[in-house]
Amino acid sequence: MKFGINLFPTVAPDEKSAATWYEEAIELAVLAEELGFAHVKTVEHYFFPWGGYSPDPVTLLAAIAGRTSRIRLVTGAVIPAFTHPVQLAGKLAMLDNISHGRLDAGFGRAFLPDEFEAFNVPIDSSRERFDQGVEAVRRLWSEEDVVVDTSLFQFGPVTLLPRPFQRPHPPILVAAARSPESCAAAGAAGYGLLLVPSVARRERVQEMLGGYRAARATAGFSSADEHVQMSFSVHLDDVDGERARDFGRADSANNTRKLADAVAAWGRTRSDQYPGYDSVVRQVASTTYEESLRANNVLAGTPDQVREQLETLRSWYGDVTVSLQINSGSTPIEESRRTLRLFAERLLTELSAPGSSTPGSTATEPSASASAEAADLERSAVGVES
Amino acid sequence: MKFGINLFPTVAPDEKSAATWYEEAIELAVLAEELGFAHVKTVEHYFFPWGGYSPDPVTLLAAIAGRTSRIRLVTGAVIPAFTHPVQLAGKLAMLDNISHGRLDAGFGRAFLPDEFEAFNVPIDSSRERFDQGVEAVRRLWSEEDVVVDTSLFQFGPVTLLPRPFQRPHPPILVAAARSPESCAAAGAAGYGLLLVPSVARRERVQEMLGGYRAARATAGFSSADEHVQMSFSVHLDDVDGERARDFGRADSANNTRKLADAVAAWGRTRSDQYPGYDSVVRQVASTTYEESLRANNVLAGTPDQVREQLETLRSWYGDVTVSLQINSGSTPIEESRRTLRLFAERLLTELSAPGSSTPGSTATEPSASASAEAADLERSAVGVES
Numbered sequence: 057m058k059f060g061i062n063l064f065p066t067v068a069p070d071e072k073s074a075a076t077w078y079e080e081a082i083e084l085a086v087l088a089e090e091l092g093f094a095h096v097k098t099v100e101h102y103f104f105p106w107g108g109y110s111p112d113p114v115t116l117l118a119a120i121a122g123r124t125s126r127i128r129l130v131t132g133a134v135i136p137a138f139t140h141p142v143q144l145a146g147k148l149a150m151l152d153n154i155s156h157g158r159l160d161a162g163f164g165r166a167f168l169p170d171e172f173e174a175f176n177v178p179i180d181s182s183r184e185r186f187d188q189g190v191e192a193v194r195r196l197w198s199e200e201d202v203v204v205d206t207s208l209f210q211f212g213p214v215t216l217l218p219r220p221f222q223r224p225h226p227p228i229l230v231a232a233a234r235s236p237e238s239c240a241a242a243g244a245a246g247y248g249l250l251l252v253p254s255v256a257r258r259e260r261v262q263e264m265l266g267g268y269r270a271a272r273a274t275a276g277f278s279s280a281d282e283h284v285q286m287s288f289s290v291h292l293d294d295v296d297g298e299r300a301r302d303f304g305r306a307d308s309a310n311n312t313r314k315l316a317d318a319v320a321a322w323g324r325t326r327s328d329q330y331p332g333y334d335s336v337v338r339q340v341a342s343t344t345y346e347e348s349l350r351a352n353n354v355l356a357g358t359p360d361q362v363r364e365q366l367e368t369l370r371s372w373y374g375d376v377t378v379s380l381q382i383n384s385g386s387t388p389i390e391e392s393r394r395t396l397r398l399f400a401e402r403l404l405t406e407l408s409a410p411g412s413s414t415p416g417s418t419a420t421e422p423s424a425s426a427s428a429e430a431a432d433l434e435r436s437a438v439g440v441e442s
Numbered sequence: 443m444k445f446g447i448n449l450f451p452t453v454a455p456d457e458k459s460a461a462t463w464y465e466e467a468i469e470l471a472v473l474a475e476e477l478g479f480a481h482v483k484t485v486e487h488y489f490f491p492w493g494g495y496s497p498d499p500v501t502l503l504a505a506i507a508g509r510t511s512r513i514r515l516v517t518g519a520v521i522p523a524f525t526h527p528v529q530l531a532g533k534l535a536m537l538d539n540i541s542h543g544r545l546d547a548g549f550g551r552a553f554l555p556d557e558f559e560a561f562n563v564p565i566d567s568s569r570e571r572f573d574q575g576v577e578a579v580r581r582l583w584s585e586e587d588v589v590v591d592t593s594l595f596q597f598g599p600v601t602l603l604p605r606p607f608q609r610p611h612p613p614i615l616v617a618a619a620r621s622p623e624s625c626a627a628a629g630a631a632g633y634g635l636l637l638v639p640s641v642a643r644r645e646r647v648q649e650m651l652g653g654y655r656a657a658r659a660t661a662g663f664s665s666a667d668e669h670v671q672m673s674f675s676v677h678l679d680d681v682d683g684e685r686a687r688d689f690g691r692a693d694s695a696n697n698t699r700k701l702a703d704a705v706a707a708w709g710r711t712r713s714d715q716y717p718g719y720d721s722v723v724r725q726v727a728s729t730t731y732e733e734s735l736r737a738n739n740v741l742a743g744t745p746d747q748v749r750e751q752l753e754t755l756r757s758w759y760g761d762v763t764v765s766l767q768i769n770s771g772s773t774p775i776e777e778s779r780r781t782l783r784l785f786a787e788r789l790l791t792e793l794s795a796p797g798s799s800t801p802g803s804t805a806t807e808p809s810a811s812a813s814a815e816a817a818d819l820e821r822s823a824v825g826v827e828s
Contacts, residue, residue: 122508
């Protein structure tokens, strides 16, 4: 497995100023690089305390690029529906060059009705905008004299500047919430996947991954180059697992409360492009922290307890890349630092070994009870990404 | 006067890679802060080697923000015609917070037909887009529950996140090329000005400044808070003025050649919103470096020679902020470093003294010959900004 950090703000101005949140986020990214983590990721959201401190992930990642030299920079995700492909390709190519080729470009469809309304973009067109946007960006990166003539975009011939640092283009990752078809399409194209396991049952995530891997293999891509990222909140304490879970519980309650505000518009929005999203409000409120913990949708406890969770996740999903959400804004910064250091000290090297089988891994097959809990998780929408 | 640096790339991939240009730009920004310069500025342009390495000034300035702590960060300029106000306000507010309040937000209309074509934006609508875009950004920064309902933008009520660091909002500067009316409007609104003196006769620039200052005074703004930025390329040599002018001459020829490519579309574009721009191609080719030098549209020579130029500029325009273009990409980086250090050592402190009258300033009233040269400058479009 590989590990990085996910900087997803879930904080309002009256709780923590944006300047302080960025300062802490940049500090944690620098620390993550020092400690050997592989990536730092952030998100694009607007208006709501749930994600709203990061309307442009490229801006925060560029500041982090200025302070780091090795760690990969992941947009998780940028939204082609809201930004013209020429601008999206341009600023991402700038970030790729400024960081000397450290960009992993994740793209998402977006799913908050208020965001689509603000940009005057019909939410039902999001799939089309995503597909045409990603394809236009890919072509602007890898071709010259590009002519785009699709239903949404007409331009060219133009040659994008700057040319990206990574050739033919930075790795592309696609955020997928529940659709095995999207995952298969991403696999066939050779793209990576950004997943948020907490928004679907474990069996559904496995089905999505299976479809993705089969499509990659059919298209001739090596399994060694596979890039699947999954995000989990994490809280560690060296000896007192319950103390870590208390922070996790508070963080989860904060996240749930803020997500509920952000998705409230689904109570008055229907779209056949987003099956099930109109029940998200109800779902968000009805998952307990203990359920999420037992289903391994959040990680918390002592390093040994979290190791067991991660080994279970590996037995379910394989050697994926895990994105550790450690800076929502509700957890005190000293706790985030402690978690990051403890993770690096006690878990990072051991679990990073490719395909390693660690002591106790045979005991981590999902128990019947974990399965039953996981089956409930269609109800959990904590951390929905796209 | 105040001084900063202008990072305006005029370089193609086969001359210098984007990664190298950014590296040098960031290095010079860090050096400029160490040496006591007041600001670093960059631009938004697409596709052409003339500016095209900077399609998103916020991305480069964010990387610089991560490496600096005092110097002001100036967008010179972002283009509301190409970016939705919610995105523009959002990423600029991120930069303002990440830099702890160091943003000066310059906005421009844009003037390259190819850019408008790529974004499917009618060039004739640029004034309207500029006006509505800047006003929407200002309101998103300073108000909550904003409802915008104009001919181009309809959204809200929304409350922008993050709130900007500077309250009620970061200083706004308006790029103006030739229009005294635009300058008067900026003055009445309390905005600053970004000017490129080389695109108009000295008398026209003075008229623009006069209108700006009168409108500011009428609206009750103090002249002490005035913020007028002017950009000039600069090349210094400690003892050999001709050596500095040789670098300047090469830099100017490079700029002219690349600008000619970027504005070529004006040969087939007419817009009554851009009077005179259709003759820009011809104008660009017909100004010599010596003419520009005599008209003080470029700065080059020994520190004493450049001091005299700056004192002349002060006698013409008052205590403006000068943006020194030192990193076009054609001048070797060691020459840019040398110029910056020499400027800091020999000119910065002396000329930064507010309202200072320096020895020789009485001799710097424009001579008849300088006036005659300046009168030619309607022909020069080197460095057109908006």
